[in-house]
Amino acid sequence: METNTAHPRLLSVVPIDLSEILKEIETESVSNQQRD
Amino acid sequence: MITFVGAGIESLNQMTLEALQQLQSSDRVLALEWDAEFFVQNSIKNVVDLRPLYRDGDKDEDNYKRIEDSILASANIGENVSILIPGHPRLGVTLVNRMQKLYPTKAISGISSFCTMIDDLAIDPLEKGTVILDANRLLLFEMELSNQMNHFIYHVCSIGAARTHYSSPQRGNLIDTLQEHLSKAFPKDHSIALVSSKTNYSTSNSIIWFQLCDLSKQLKSVTFDTTLFIPGIRPKRINKKFLDQLEA
Numbered sequence: 001m002e003t004n005t006a007h008p009r010l011l012s013v014v015p016i017d018l019s020e021i022l023k024e025i026e027t028e029s030v031s032n033q034q035r036d
Numbered sequence: 037m038i039t040f041v042g043a044g045i046e047s048l049n050q051m052t053l054e055a056l057q058q059l060q061s062s063d064r065v066l067a068l069e070w071d072a073e074f075f076v077q078n079s080i081k082n083v084v085d086l087r088p089l090y091r092d093g094d095k096d097e098d099n100y101k102r103i104e105d106s107i108l109a110s111a112n113i114g115e116n117v118s119i120l121i122p123g124h125p126r127l128g129v130t131l132v133n134r135m136q137k138l139y140p141t142k143a144i145s146g147i148s149s150f151c152t153m154i155d156d157l158a159i160d161p162l163e164k165g166t167v168i169l170d171a172n173r174l175l176l177f178e179m180e181l182s183n184q185m186n187h188f189i190y191h192v193c194s195i196g197a198a199r200t201h202y203s204s205p206q207r208g209n210l211i212d213t214l215q216e217h218l219s220k221a222f223p224k225d226h227s228i229a230l231v232s233s234k235t236n237y238s239t240s241n242s243i244i245w246f247q248l249c250d251l252s253k254q255l256k257s258v259t260f261d262t263t264l265f266i267p268g269i270r271p272k273r274i275n276k277k278f279l280d281q282l283e284a
Contacts, residue, residue: 007122010131011129013197
């Protein structure tokens with residue numbers, strides 16, 4: 001196995017709260033459409 | 037209790053006395069930073085090397101899940117377990133955020149790469165104001181940048197990369213997309229730098245200066261320890277009334 005020669009990247013490339021963010025964006029988009 | 041302990045960046049000698057005492061009093065230390073001699077000299081016992089669980093080419097989720105399972109295996113049998121993390125455990129460590137939702141968790145500060153980089157660059161981050169960002173979140177949320185402030189852009193090693201390619205950070209790296217985004221806020225000839233502080237794995241720090249328009253060409257120099265530094269541009273306007281107040 002290849003040995004890492006640097007510190008590991010410990011932050012996930014995908015944000016931990018992405019599903020909540022997507023849900024809020026979707027809710028906002030629906031309410032904007034209804035207002036229009 | 038699960039305790040995340042900051043190890044510092046350059047070597048374990050950078051850890052605080054509080055961190056050292058925490059490791060010495062732990063039933064088990066799970067380590068993502070390793071120095072066997074330091075552990076022996078400082079009477080730190082029952083140290084387990086977690087580094088093999090972080091595998092080249094795997095998805096983040098798989099790597100972090102293996103590490104998380106190992107932590108929970110110790111915590112669930114009632115051990116006072118510490119996890120030794122490079123840098124500061126609250127700066128860019130998803131594991132800490134995940135674990136604190138599952139288990140009583142605390143963090144002991146360590147010298148972060150932000151600290152070591154401002155030393156390397158010899159800057160005071162408050163002079164211009166400084167933003168620290170993750171490259172993937174910057175692009176995902178199409179964040180707007182204010183060019184008067186310094187920016188430290190972390191994780192240029194993994195732009196748009198679904199897998200952890202630490203042996204070849206160039207693989208699938210969408211650095212062109214970052215260059216394009218930065219060019220909306222900064223002039224193309226603006227001087228920027230790839231910065232890597234000295235670590236256990238290197239013999240010295242590294243600062244490579246070049247123009248923003250050449251960012252993609254510099255991808256060859258990127259490692260998992262590299263952060264992109266963009267100095268802020270000198271302000272073009274001033275609030276004279278407020279200046280009078282400051283100088284009164």
